[in-house]
Amino acid sequence: MNILVCISHVPDTTSKINFVENDTQFDTNGVQFVINPNDEFGLTRAIWFKEKQGAQVHVIHVGTAPADPTLRKCLAIGADKAFRIDTPAIDGMAVAKELAAFVAENPYDLIIAGRESIDYNGAMVPGMLAALLDIAFVPNCVGLEVDGNNAVAEREIDGGREKLKGSLPMVIGGQKGLVEESDLKIPNMRGIMQARQKPFEVLSPKGSENTTKDVLFEKPAPKAAVKLVPADDIDQLIELLHKEANVI
Amino acid sequence: MSILLFAESENNKLKRNAAEIASYGAALAGELNKDCVAVSFNADNAQELGQFGVSKVFNVTNVPQQFDAHVYASVLTHYINSLGATHIILGSSADAKFLAPLVAANTDAAYAPNVVALPHEQQPLTVRRTAFTNKAFANTTLTAEVNIIGVGNNAFGTVEQAVDCVVENGTVEHAASHLKQLSISKETGKATIADADVVVSGGRGLKGPEHWHLVEDLAEVLDAATACSKPVSDMGWRSHDEHVGQTGKPVSTNLYIAIGISGAIQHLAGVNASKVKVVINNDPEAPFFKAADYGIVGDAFEVVPVLTEKLKAFKAQS
Numbered sequence: 385m386n387i388l389v390c391i392s393h394v395p396d397t398t399s400k401i402n403f404v405e406n407d408t409q410f411d412t413n414g415v416q417f418v419i420n421p422n423d424e425f426g427l428t429r430a431i432w433f434k435e436k437q438g439a440q441v442h443v444i445h446v447g448t449a450p451a452d453p454t455l456r457k458c459l460a461i462g463a464d465k466a467f468r469i470d471t472p473a474i475d476g477m478a479v480a481k482e483l484a485a486f487v488a489e490n491p492y493d494l495i496i497a498g499r500e501s502i503d504y505n506g507a508m509v510p511g512m513l514a515a516l517l518d519i520a521f522v523p524n525c526v527g528l529e530v531d532g533n534n535a536v537a538e539r540e541i542d543g544g545r546e547k548l549k550g551s552l553p554m555v556i557g558g559q560k561g562l563v564e565e566s567d568l569k570i571p572n573m574r575g576i577m578q579a580r581q582k583p584f585e586v587l588s589p590k591g592s593e594n595t596t597k598d599v600l601f602e603k604p605a606p607k608a609a610v611k612l613v614p615a616d617d618i619d620q621l622i623e624l625l626h627k628e629a630n631v632i
Numbered sequence: 633m634s635i636l637l638f639a640e641s642e643n644n645k646l647k648r649n650a651a652e653i654a655s656y657g658a659a660l661a662g663e664l665n666k667d668c669v670a671v672s673f674n675a676d677n678a679q680e681l682g683q684f685g686v687s688k689v690f691n692v693t694n695v696p697q698q699f700d701a702h703v704y705a706s707v708l709t710h711y712i713n714s715l716g717a718t719h720i721i722l723g724s725s726a727d728a729k730f731l732a733p734l735v736a737a738n739t740d741a742a743y744a745p746n747v748v749a750l751p752h753e754q755q756p757l758t759v760r761r762t763a764f765t766n767k768a769f770a771n772t773t774l775t776a777e778v779n780i781i782g783v784g785n786n787a788f789g790t791v792e793q794a795v796d797c798v799v800e801n802g803t804v805e806h807a808a809s810h811l812k813q814l815s816i817s818k819e820t821g822k823a824t825i826a827d828a829d830v831v832v833s834g835g836r837g838l839k840g841p842e843h844w845h846l847v848e849d850l851a852e853v854l855d856a857a858t859a860c861s862k863p864v865s866d867m868g869w870r871s872h873d874e875h876v877g878q879t880g881k882p883v884s885t886n887l888y889i890a891i892g893i894s895g896a897i898q899h900l901a902g903v904n905a906s907k908v909k910v911v912i913n914n915d916p917e918a919p920f921f922k923a924a925d926y927g928i929v930g931d932a933f934e935v936v937p938v939l940t941e942k943l944k945a946f947k948a949q950s
């Protein structure tokens with residue numbers, strides 16, 4: 385089985401979010417970038433398929449050179465080969481088109497992406513990719529088993545779970561649950577050394593057009609101070625929620 | 633030329649969020665002087681969309697009762713093409729977020745998710761959406777011929793504006809399913825985090841799963857969904873389905889009550905979009921107080937039962 389894991393390269397979850405150039409650009413200064421947490425679950429599941437079922441695991445990112453250490457980390461974790469399509473990721477659809485063009489030329493049995501990236505929060509690239517390739521897609525995927533050409537995937541739905549069956553190739557949008565957090569792979573010294581020898585290709589983009597663009601960022605207005613209610617005056621809280629906030 | 637919106641349904645009835653999506657679509661149609669048309673699937677009460685300004689509904693009846701993204705996306709694609717729709721409005725439920733990217737790919741559309749208001753510019757179409765997991769807003773332009781707006785839960789609200797509404801029940805030739813459903817497990821009769829108006833959430837401060845009746849009793853009085861912080865689900869005190877935050881489910885309810893949750897940046901990121909936040913924590917320095925609207929510094933084990941009882945009395949008389 386050949387697996388492609390789509391990696392998005394995002395600010396660490398603790399990052400302070402600031403903007404520069406008149407609030408048109410994200411300020412990367414001092415920000416630590418990491419593998420998108422949802423993709424980490426997917427990558428670990430892919431490595432599991434490699435160890436248990438002999439899969440080949442490739443990782444791919446659409447973006448610019450600053451993401452290379454993130455891809456090297458994926459190799460150190462156990463991926464066999466990395467690709468970067470060298471164009472800035474501006475629009476989810478353009479990213480999906482670049483990925484689809486790559487997969488059309490290099491078919492995979494299984495494409496694992498993340499539920500959503502924690503910076504753009506689009507939850508869009510994997511679904512678009514699946515639709516462009518006209519293959520099945522399972523978002524919010526919290527369980528995946530593959531047997532030959534058949535896959536059984538579980539997805540989280542509002543208030544529960546749904547178990548689905550389909551045939552490969554398939555795209556999934558993975559998240560916590562696909563593997564447990566305690567099983568997440570972290571690179572060890574040997575992995576890091578091996579990663580240096582592993583193939584890493586930088587590819588030219590097809591030039592997919594961007595039809596969305598973030599033109600201006602704003603930070604939420606500073607919050608008014610919390611209204612504290614004494615613990616022995618719950619009636620006051622109920623009054624405030626009813627009359628002032630209008631929520632009960 | 634029209635605005636097309638997707639009104640979700642379940643068990644042959646429109647879902648609650650259909651009213652908000654209809655309100656948004658009707659408001660946009662009003663601004664652009666276009667028709668507001670909805671597509672629904674197997675909805676017996678599609679007519680009710682008229683209360684929120686929708687003048688025409690195509691209610692499609694030859695699709696599976698159970699949500700099937702690939703099939704539903706092909707039907708929406710059919711209507712977008714046949715009506716020449718330029719603005720497509722969807723919600724932010726798990727199903728809507730599943731559909732939108734498929735529809736976008738089918739129609740080569742531009743798609744902006746998590747939108748919080750009507751477009752503030754039409755040329756180019758510019759919307760405000762949350763980004764960086766609620767730590768910021770982005771103003772995003774959409775410049776394709778078909779543009780899809782994903783409206784955040786509770787971001788716009790419902791606006792009653794009754795118009796004459798024609799429902800056309802019909803069938804549409806659609807794609808075959810890609811996936812076969814093997815099973816579904818869903819708690820019925822319980823509010824879900826995505827649908828509820830109120831979410832009551834518990835953190836590590838509650839000390840153990842045996843104390844969760846505090847959260848559940850309060851939730852019951854408020855008709856609320858229950859949620860928890862990440863360590864609580866990691867330790868298995870509560871099911872993973874309840875984990876909210878940056879790496880869990882997003883919450884954007886009208887009221888979020890956090891009990892014994894410190895307010896770590898990753899937790900706040902996922903719940904900050906909620907309109908009103910109430911925090912109950914015995915540590916006055918807990919970071920959540922900086923993000924909250926109302927707070928009680930106190931012991932949850934004492935405060936919450938009193939709150940539940942008093943709310944019960946309040947609900948009984950109002």
Ligand SMILES: Cc1cc2nc3c(=O)[nH]c(=O)nc-3n(C[C@H](O)[C@H](O)[C@H](O)COP(=O)(O)OP(=O)(O)OC[C@H]3O[C@@H](n4cnc5c(N)ncnc54)[C@H](O)[C@@H]3O)c2cc1C
Pocket residue numbers: 397421834835836837838860861862863864875876877878879880891892893894895896897898899902912913914915918930931932933
């Ligand atoms: C990559 C990453 C992603 C993460 N994603 C998420 C996420 O999506 N969601 C999430 O929630 N967390 C997430 N976290 C974890 C987050 O950093 C915090 O560790 C977590 O939110 C803390 O949970 P808590 O508030 O329940 O527990 P604690 O931080 O232990 O807080 C417990 C609180 O309870 C209070 N308390 C104690 N006793 C009482 C009492 N008797 N009455 C009232 N209050 C009491 C304490 O004062 C304290 O403030 C993530 C972390 C990382 C590194």
Ligand SMILES: Nc1ncnc2c1ncn2[C@@H]1O[C@H](COP(=O)(O)O)[C@@H](O)[C@H]1O
Pocket residue numbers: 389390391392420422423444445446447473476479496497498499500501502504505506507508509510
């Ligand atoms: N630039 C990118 N390159 C490769 N994969 C990506 C990129 N952006 C998003 N993805 C994948 O799509 C998933 C969802 O991202 P998003 O649609 O941005 O929320 C991520 O978890 C990745 O797996």
